[in-house]
Amino acid sequence: MIVLYIILACIAVLLLIFIIRALLVKDTAAAPEPYEKPQIDLDDAVKKVQGAIRIPTISMRDETIPDKPFLDLQAYLEKTFPLFHEKAQKRVIDKYALMYRIEGSDKSLKPAMFMGHQDVVPPQEEGWKYPPFSAEIADGCIWGRGSFDMKSQLVSIFEATEMHLRQGKQPARTMYFCFGHDEEFAGEGAQAMCRVLQSEGVEFEFIFDEGMNLLDASMIGIEGPLALVGVCEKGWVNAKISVKGEAGHAAMPPKETTAVTLAKGVAKLNKHQMKARFTPAVNMLIKAVCPKAKFGFRLLMANADILRPLVKPILLRISPSVAALLRTTMAFTVLHGSDAANVMPDESYAIVNCRVNLGEKVEDVKTHMEKVLGPKYTVELQEKGQHEPTSMSDLDSFGWKMMQKSVAEVFPGGVTAPFPFVAGTDSKFYDALTHCTMKFSPHVTDAAYRAGMHNVNEYFKVSDVECDIQFYYRFMENACF
Ligand SMILES: [Zn+2]
Structure with a gap:
C-alpha cells in the first residue's frame, strides 16, 4: 500500500511541476505598433x-x-x-x-x-x-x-x-x-x-x-x-541503390532475381527510417507557439523536452508533413529492373530522393543505408543537385x-x-x-x-x-x- 502512495505522490508532484512550467511560459514577442495601412489600387x-x-x-x-x-x-x-x-x-x-x-x-x-x-x-x-x-x-x-x-x-x-x-x-x-x-x-x-x-x-x-x-x-x-x-532548409541528395546479378531468359528464373533482392532491400529500408529528432528549429517552433496556445496545448508544449519520448511516436504518425519536420525523409521514386518483360535484369536499381535533416550530413544517408542493407547492395550518392542542410x-x-x-x-x-x-x-x-x-x-x-x-x-x-x-x-x- 505504501508503495502505491509513493507512486501517486510522485505523479502528483510531476503534474504540479508540469503545470507550474506551463504557467511560467512568457510571451517575449514585441507588441505591435499601430500604423496606417497604405491605400492599394x-x-x-x-x-x-x-x-x-x-x-x-x-x-x-x-x-x-x-x-x-x-x-x-x-x-x-x-x-x-x-x-x-x-x-x-x-x-x-x-x-x-x-x-x-x-x-x-x-x-x-x-x-x-x-x-x-x-x-x-x-x-x-x-x-x-x-x-x-x-x-x-x-x-x-x-x-x-x-x-x-x-x-x-x-x-x-x-x-x-x-x-x-x-x-x-x-x-x-x-x-x-x-x-x-x-x-x-x-x-x-x-x-x-x-x-x-x-x-x-x-x-x-x-x-x-x-x-x-x-x-x-x-x-x-x-x-x-x-x-x-x-529559418533553415533540409539537405538534398538522390541515392542510387543497386543489386548486380546474372542476366538470362525469363523462362528459367533463379530463386531470387536482382529485382527481387532490390524489392526486399527497399522494403527493409522503408521500415528502418533514419532517426527522428527534435532539432533546434523544431524546439524553437514549439517555444514560439507555446505562450499563445490554449492551456492544454501549453501544458504539452512547455514540457515537450521531458515528454519527448512519448510525443515523438505520436508526431511521426500524425501526417507525412509533420514526420518530415523530425527526420531525414527517404522517398523511393524510381525503380528499374529489366527493359523487357522476358529478360531477367543483370542489374536492378532504385533511386531514393532524400531530404536531409538539420544536424545530419548527406554522407550520413549513405552510412545509414549501407548499415541497414548489408553487403549485397551498392549505395551511391548522386552529385547532381546534392546539398547539405543550411544553417539555422x-x-x-x-x-x-x-x-x-x-x-x-x-x-x-x-x-x-x-x-x-x-x-x-x-x-x-x-x-x-x-x-x-x-x-x-x-x-x-x-x-x-x-x-x-x-x-x-x-x-x-x-x-x-x-x-x-x-x-x-x-x-x-x-x-x-
Ligand atoms: Zn517558388
Missing part, C-alpha cells in the same frame, strides 16, 4: 499580376531555355515598374537572372535582400479549367501557372517597393533584389548571382525569400494566423525581430514561429552571405489552396495580392526605410 495590382502570369517563363534545362519569355518578362517589369527601374541599378547575370540594388542613405547598415524567382514549372497538358497562361479571373481568384508560385509574390515585391519610392523616400538600408530564372530546375541563376555577391564581399542583414505561409491555428487556441517562417537563422537578429513585428502589425493577433523548411528554395545557396534567412510567403493558406502549386488549376486569391503587397510594404518600412 487592387484592380491595378491584379492587372500587373495577370500580365506577369501571361508571360510563360517555363523553367528548363540551360541549353533549352527559350530566350523570349524571359526577355519579355524583363521588358514587362521595366514598363510596369518605371520608378523602381529608375532608382535601382539593374544587372542581368547569366543572361536571365535579375539583380537590382537600391542605394541606402545609411552606409553603416548592412544591406537587405529580397528574393524570388521568375520561372514556373511546365504546365500539365490537360485538366485546366482555364488555359494555364490566360490568368483568367473567376471566383475571386487569378487562375494560371505561376499564380501561386510565385508571379503574384514577385509583382508584390516590385509594387510595395514602388509605393515607397512614389512617396519620394530613399531607403536608409541598401536593398538588393535577386530573382533567379531556374529555381524550379537547378537554381543556376541564383548560384551565379551568389558568386557575384561573394566576389564583391556583400553581407546581408537578412534575406527574405519565398517559403511557407500563415495558417489558421485557432484549433490550438491562437487567435490570429500563425506565420510559419522558414539567428532568431535574436534584427531581421527576425522585424518579421515578428510586421506579422503582428499586418495580421492582428498573428504569431510568428520559426519553421524548418522541408522543400527547396534559391536562398539555400546564399547561406554564407547572412546569419538570417527567412523563407516566407505572406498570405493565409490551407492544404487545398497549397495543393494547386505545381498542379493543374493553380490559383491565387485576388485578396491575397493585397495581403502580399501590404506585408512587403510594412516589412520594408520597418526594416529598410
Whole structure:
C-alpha cells in the first residue's frame, strides 16, 4: 500500500511541476505598433499580376531555355515598374537572372535582400479549367501557372517597393533584389548571382525569400494566423541503390532475381527510417507557439523536452508533413529492373530522393543505408543537385525581430514561429552571405489552396495580392526605410 502512495505522490508532484512550467511560459514577442495601412489600387495590382502570369517563363534545362519569355518578362517589369527601374541599378547575370540594388542613405547598415524567382514549372497538358497562361479571373481568384508560385509574390515585391519610392523616400538600408530564372530546375541563376555577391564581399542583414505561409491555428487556441517562417532548409541528395546479378531468359528464373533482392532491400529500408529528432528549429517552433496556445496545448508544449519520448511516436504518425519536420525523409521514386518483360535484369536499381535533416550530413544517408542493407547492395550518392542542410537563422537578429513585428502589425493577433523548411528554395545557396534567412510567403493558406502549386488549376486569391503587397510594404518600412 505504501508503495502505491509513493507512486501517486510522485505523479502528483510531476503534474504540479508540469503545470507550474506551463504557467511560467512568457510571451517575449514585441507588441505591435499601430500604423496606417497604405491605400492599394487592387484592380491595378491584379492587372500587373495577370500580365506577369501571361508571360510563360517555363523553367528548363540551360541549353533549352527559350530566350523570349524571359526577355519579355524583363521588358514587362521595366514598363510596369518605371520608378523602381529608375532608382535601382539593374544587372542581368547569366543572361536571365535579375539583380537590382537600391542605394541606402545609411552606409553603416548592412544591406537587405529580397528574393524570388521568375520561372514556373511546365504546365500539365490537360485538366485546366482555364488555359494555364490566360490568368483568367473567376471566383475571386487569378487562375494560371505561376499564380501561386510565385508571379503574384514577385509583382508584390516590385509594387510595395514602388509605393515607397512614389512617396519620394530613399531607403536608409541598401536593398538588393535577386530573382533567379531556374529555381524550379537547378537554381543556376541564383548560384551565379551568389558568386557575384561573394566576389564583391556583400553581407546581408537578412534575406527574405519565398517559403511557407500563415495558417489558421485557432484549433490550438491562437487567435490570429500563425506565420510559419522558414529559418533553415533540409539537405538534398538522390541515392542510387543497386543489386548486380546474372542476366538470362525469363523462362528459367533463379530463386531470387536482382529485382527481387532490390524489392526486399527497399522494403527493409522503408521500415528502418533514419532517426527522428527534435532539432533546434523544431524546439524553437514549439517555444514560439507555446505562450499563445490554449492551456492544454501549453501544458504539452512547455514540457515537450521531458515528454519527448512519448510525443515523438505520436508526431511521426500524425501526417507525412509533420514526420518530415523530425527526420531525414527517404522517398523511393524510381525503380528499374529489366527493359523487357522476358529478360531477367543483370542489374536492378532504385533511386531514393532524400531530404536531409538539420544536424545530419548527406554522407550520413549513405552510412545509414549501407548499415541497414548489408553487403549485397551498392549505395551511391548522386552529385547532381546534392546539398547539405543550411544553417539555422539567428532568431535574436534584427531581421527576425522585424518579421515578428510586421506579422503582428499586418495580421492582428498573428504569431510568428520559426519553421524548418522541408522543400527547396534559391536562398539555400546564399547561406554564407547572412546569419538570417527567412523563407516566407505572406498570405493565409490551407492544404487545398497549397495543393494547386505545381498542379493543374493553380490559383491565387485576388485578396491575397493585397495581403502580399501590404506585408512587403510594412516589412520594408520597418526594416529598410
Ligand atoms: Zn517558388
